[in-house]
Amino acid sequence: MTGATPVHKVWAVIRREFVERVRTRWFWVSAILGPVLFAGIIVFQIAQSLGGGVRHIAVVDTGRVGYGRRIIEALGPSKSIRADAATFAPGVFDSLAGLVEAKQLNGFLIVDDSLPTEGKAEYRASNLSMQTIEELQRTLNRVIEKARLEGKGVNPEVVDWSQALRVTLDQKKCQRGACTSESAGQSFVVAYLISLLLFMAILLYGVNVMSSVLEEKRDRIVEVLVSSLRPFQLMLGKVAGAGAVSFFQFLIWGVSGRIVISLRGPIARALGADPSQIQDITLPHIPFDTLVVFMACFLGGFLLYSAMFAAVGAMSSNEQEARQAQQPVTYLLMISYLSFIGLTNDPSSTFAKTLSIVPFTSPIATPVRWAGGSMGVGELVVSLAMLAVAIVGVTWVAARIYRVGILMTGKRPNLKELMRWVRA
Amino acid sequence: MPEPVIVDRVTKRFAGHTAVDALSLSVPSGVIYGLLGPNGAGKTTTIRMIMDIYEPDDGSIRLFNDVAGGRTHSARIGYLPEERGLYPKMRVLDVLIFLAEIKGVTRRAARAAALQWLERLGLGDWGMRKVSDLSKGMQQKVQFISAVLHDPELVVLDEPFSALDPVNRQVLLDTVIEYRRQGKTVLFSTHIMEHAEQLCDRLCIIARGKKLIDGSLADVKRTHGGKHVVIAFDGNQGAAQQIFGDRRLVSKVEDFGQQAELELAPGADAQEILQALVSSGARLSHFELASPSLHKIFVDLVGPEAAIAAANPGTGNDRGHARA
Numbered sequence: 001m002t003g004a005t006p007v008h009k010v011w012a013v014i015r016r017e018f019v020e021r022v023r024t025r026w027f028w029v030s031a032i033l034g035p036v037l038f039a040g041i042i043v044f045q046i047a048q049s050l051g052g053g054v055r056h057i058a059v060v061d062t063g064r065v066g067y068g069r070r071i072i073e074a075l076g077p078s079k080s081i082r083a084d085a086a087t088f089a090p091g092v093f094d095s096l097a098g099l100v101e102a103k104q105l106n107g108f109l110i111v112d113d114s115l116p117t118e119g120k121a122e123y124r125a126s127n128l129s130m131q132t133i134e135e136l137q138r139t140l141n142r143v144i145e146k147a148r149l150e151g152k153g154v155n156p157e158v159v160d161w162s163q164a165l166r167v168t169l170d171q172k173k174c175q176r177g178a179c180t181s182e183s184a185g186q187s188f189v190v191a192y193l194i195s196l197l198l199f200m201a202i203l204l205y206g207v208n209v210m211s212s213v214l215e216e217k218r219d220r221i222v223e224v225l226v227s228s229l230r231p232f233q234l235m236l237g238k239v240a241g242a243g244a245v246s247f248f249q250f251l252i253w254g255v256s257g258r259i260v261i262s263l264r265g266p267i268a269r270a271l272g273a274d275p276s277q278i279q280d281i282t283l284p285h286i287p288f289d290t291l292v293v294f295m296a297c298f299l300g301g302f303l304l305y306s307a308m309f310a311a312v313g314a315m316s317s318n319e320q321e322a323r324q325a326q327q328p329v330t331y332l333l334m335i336s337y338l339s340f341i342g343l344t345n346d347p348s349s350t351f352a353k354t355l356s357i358v359p360f361t362s363p364i365a366t367p368v369r370w371a372g373g374s375m376g377v378g379e380l381v382v383s384l385a386m387l388a389v390a391i392v393g394v395t396w397v398a399a400r401i402y403r404v405g406i407l408m409t410g411k412r413p414n415l416k417e418l419m420r421w422v423r424a
Numbered sequence: 425m426p427e428p429v430i431v432d433r434v435t436k437r438f439a440g441h442t443a444v445d446a447l448s449l450s451v452p453s454g455v456i457y458g459l460l461g462p463n464g465a466g467k468t469t470t471i472r473m474i475m476d477i478y479e480p481d482d483g484s485i486r487l488f489n490d491v492a493g494g495r496t497h498s499a500r501i502g503y504l505p506e507e508r509g510l511y512p513k514m515r516v517l518d519v520l521i522f523l524a525e526i527k528g529v530t531r532r533a534a535r536a537a538a539l540q541w542l543e544r545l546g547l548g549d550w551g552m553r554k555v556s557d558l559s560k561g562m563q564q565k566v567q568f569i570s571a572v573l574h575d576p577e578l579v580v581l582d583e584p585f586s587a588l589d590p591v592n593r594q595v596l597l598d599t600v601i602e603y604r605r606q607g608k609t610v611l612f613s614t615h616i617m618e619h620a621e622q623l624c625d626r627l628c629i630i631a632r633g634k635k636l637i638d639g640s641l642a643d644v645k646r647t648h649g650g651k652h653v654v655i656a657f658d659g660n661q662g663a664a665q666q667i668f669g670d671r672r673l674v675s676k677v678e679d680f681g682q683q684a685e686l687e688l689a690p691g692a693d694a695q696e697i698l699q700a701l702v703s704s705g706a707r708l709s710h711f712e713l714a715s716p717s718l719h720k721i722f723v724d725l726v727g728p729e730a731a732i733a734a735a736n737p738g739t740g741n742d743r744g745h746a747r748a
Contacts, residue, residue, distance in 0.1 A: 012525035020514060220509030224570065227475040227505075228498040228526040407477065 009229050010237045017212065017241025022248065031252040036260065054079070055106040055132050057125070058086040058096055063113030067143065071111065074139045081135055083109070093124075100126050109136065116147040190286060191344045191368045194294060198364045199337040202301045203330065205246040206309040209238055213313030213406070214322055222406045231403040239306045246302065286371075293370045293380065300387040301363025304394055305333060311398035314405030321412050336361035340368065347374035356383050359390030397422055426489035427452050428578045428609045429474060434483035436469050436633075443469040445633035446483065451578075451611050451626070456604050458624035459613040460718075462726055466633040467613040468506050471582050474611075475503050487578075499528040502576035506583045506613075508567050510555045516542070516566055517551035523570040534573065541569040545595060561592045568596060572603075579603060581612035585619050597623065617719040627718075631726040645715045651688040652720070653697060654712045662706030673697055678720055683710075685720055 021027055061068025068085055075083045086096060086108065099105040107125025115121060121140055123133070146159045213235075216222045225234055308329045316322035336343075336355055343352050347369045355365035356375065366383045369375040404421040405413070413421070429451040436444040444466040451457040461467050472478045474485055476493030487497050494501055510519050517538055524534035542551050545565045550558060558566065564587070572579060581600075585593050600623060603610055614620055620627060621641070628638035637644055657664070668677045668686065673696060676687040688694060694713055701708065 008528065009526045012522060016514075016518075016522050019518075020511075215511070216509075219512060220505075220507040221511060222509075223472075223477060223505040223507055224503060224509070224523060225526065226477055227494060227501075227503045228523075230495065 006230075006233055010233050010240070013229070013234060013237025014241040014244065017238055018244050018248075021208070021242070021245045027245070027249075031249050032256060035253050035256045054082050055129075056082050056084075056104075057106055057132075058099075058108040059083050060086045060088050060092060060096070060108055060110045061112070062088045062110065063115075065113045067111050067113065067115045067147070070143050070147070071109070071139060074143050078135065078139075081132065097124065100124070106132070111140075115140075116144050116151070119144060187372065188344060190290075190371050192340065194367050194371055195337055195340045195343075195364050198294075198298055198301060198367065199333065201246055201250070201298060202305050202333060202363065205242050205302060206305040206329075206333075207326070208245070209242045209306040210309035210313035210322060210326060211319075212238055212242065213310050213402070214316060214319065217314065217406055218318065226406065231406060232399045235307070235310050235399055235402050239303065239310060242306060243299070243302055290367070290371045294367045296384060297363045297367045297387075300384065300391060301333075303391050304359065304363065304387065305329065307391070307395040307398040311401040311405065314402040315408070315413055315418065317408075317412065325412065332360050333364075336364035339365065343368045344372060347372040353379070357386055359387045362387055428488055429457075429611060430486040430489075431470065431474065432484050432486070434470070434473060434480040434485060436466075436473060436478060437481050442633055444473070444480075447630065447633065447635055448483075449628045449635065449638055451609060453609055454604065454607045455625040456600065456610045456612070456623050458620040458627035459611065459630070460615070460617065460620050460627055460722065461613075461630040462615055465615075465631045465726075467615075467630065468582055469633075470630070471506075471580055471611075471613060475501070475580060498526075499574060500577045502571035502574065502579040504568060504571040504579075504581045504584055508564065510563060510567060510570075512554070512556040514555055515552055516547070516555055516558065519555060520566065520570055520573055524573045527574045529574045537573050537575070538569065541573060542566075545569065560587070561589055564588055565592060565595070568599070572599070576608070578609045578611065581610065583614060584612055585614060585616065617717070617722050621718040629722060629725055636725045637721075641718070644721065645718075648716065648721045648724070651692075651694065652714045652716045653686045653688065653694050654683070654710065654714045655686065655701075655708060656683045656710035658707040658709040660705055660707045662701060663704035664701060664706050667697065667700045667704065673700070676724070678723070685714075685717065687716070687720075 059068045059072055072083045072085055075081050086092060093108075093110075096105065096108045100107060103126075106127070107123055110122040110124070123136060125132070142163055146156065146163070149159050150156055216225065222234075229237075309326065312325045312329060313322055316325050339351070339355055339361070342349070343355065343365055346352060352365065352369055352374075355361040356369050356379065362383045366375070366380065370380060400422045401418060427450050429449075431447060431449045433446045433448050434444060435442065435446050447466070447470060449459075459467050459470065469478065473480050474487070474494055476495040484491060485493070487494055488500065490497070494503075514522075517535070520538035520541075521531060521534040524537070525531060529537070539548075539551065542548050545568075547558075547562060547565060550562065555563060555566065568584070571581070579600075584596060584600075588596065600610055600612070604625075612623075624641050626638070626640050627644060629636045629644075637648065639647070664684070668674050668679065668684065671689060673689055673692045674686050675689040678685040686697070688697075698708075698711055
């Protein structure tokens, strides 16, 4: 019989953890169907808002100057709004409201002669969509501007010429000496995706470690295991195995995400939207360094939290106890996720800096700040170093709790007993 | 060949009580060794210390003449814990391979051995099924296979016969006896003396964490002995109760109703008892001069309360609680 090296034994635990998880139906359901479903929902919404058809509105002019007619003319080239004049007469508002109610009309605009002096108009609709409101406001502003300039004797042709050009603001994001074309919206989406993904992944896979520990304890397998393996080796194998599963899942998500993006045309067509509009959707550009920081922080955060979750599993005897005992750990992780708004609004604030240094919040705060471009390399090094130190410390404590806890049954230990386990 | 297990004045305390108290025992190579005692005597705690699951508070344990613990030697030791358990959602074959792998067996060798054992214990068709599809008895067999799959020199079985039906018990007994024939060492614990009497070459009886007696089965019987008579009645018992109560003839009685085991008073003659019984009208189907049964020795040593606990397996097991 060959003497097994510790590596061989830990490897066996890692493989079992990985294979048994990947073999389940649920893994593949969440790995493949999950992103397809998410992407489908997002594409569907965008398709709806883009190709949501032309809005039909009526314009009621209660005055004599004819601003209503001008507005209808100005809306002429619009692709998303079709405007028709409605003659002002007693009871017309009620009958138009009736048409809106019956979905024959999306809404109606009411203007009078005071438009260029007061700058006021009214829009009544069953559904006040942002897009329609913005376009109406833009159009009304142009009409007023033109009317006011004409009132001062400016040639209407000059006004038209002047209004023909509008500024397109080309947004570039500059961070650490390089500029990329990334809009504020995209930056926000990237930061949000980072924190959401990290939060979900650390929580889901940390809880996986916990339930795996609990399973071995509940099904009384652990005694055989610790007669062959050190508890620390067992815990290490579990954490590494669950970590490998999550990396594998990220990989599947990444690949299927790419496939969905490349097939966005056919998908849009299948959903009944105009494929040409969908073509504009692209994955926000994620620089390589952000990806590296993201992965490093995921790895660090996962190791830190799954060690804690392993200890929680070891000190509990059933699912119910574990659910209670995991709450403090979950809250700890939630702090940085919920601080997302603060992190993106002002990534250089003391609050944001603190979050990215403290090891329990840094796994989420650091990549969000890094992606936002407000974190220097020096800060990153400090943050990762603090995280590494915390991982060693927390794992040491967790392993001691784990070692005693996995062979315990009966009442859950209180804090004093836990301290004794750690010191033992 | 060195003794596979030497336990030297080992003590283990848990919050509130001493589970094992300065216990010493040694298991020679190639024997079946019984660790006997009532529930709560410290058998499982002793075995867990031998298996390196607990560390002793005092004393030392040597395995294969080495102070490095059971975990270091896990490739040479098979272990069937008292608390059985397998991964319910895993395939039988995968569980067996995994449990062999963490003892250092290669996957290929583990697979071959597992298939062989499954076949041998009548589970050949179940390798690809999930553990949870198996009956309790089948799971017990799988657990037993996991203890011996890596062909260990020493097999440690904690209460191996509890909760087994007679057929599976026999399969297990045969396997254990086969092991001794191959020159391997078996250490097992039980609170059921009949099993011990059938199997043991050597034994150690413990109660409340302390050793009461140890040695070979024959030695234990001889030293503890006294003259014993085993009687079986055939209907009418005559004045048996009165005769059993006569302290000039009989010093102790184990009365089982239709059977009885008597310990003769010093200087008494067994023939005297036979005559008294027959003349009182008792009909006998069996009258034997015998060495005492292990059960009798056990009851004498540990006291009647412990014997009652031992006769009701599955009660009063407080191990596992308050263990820090």
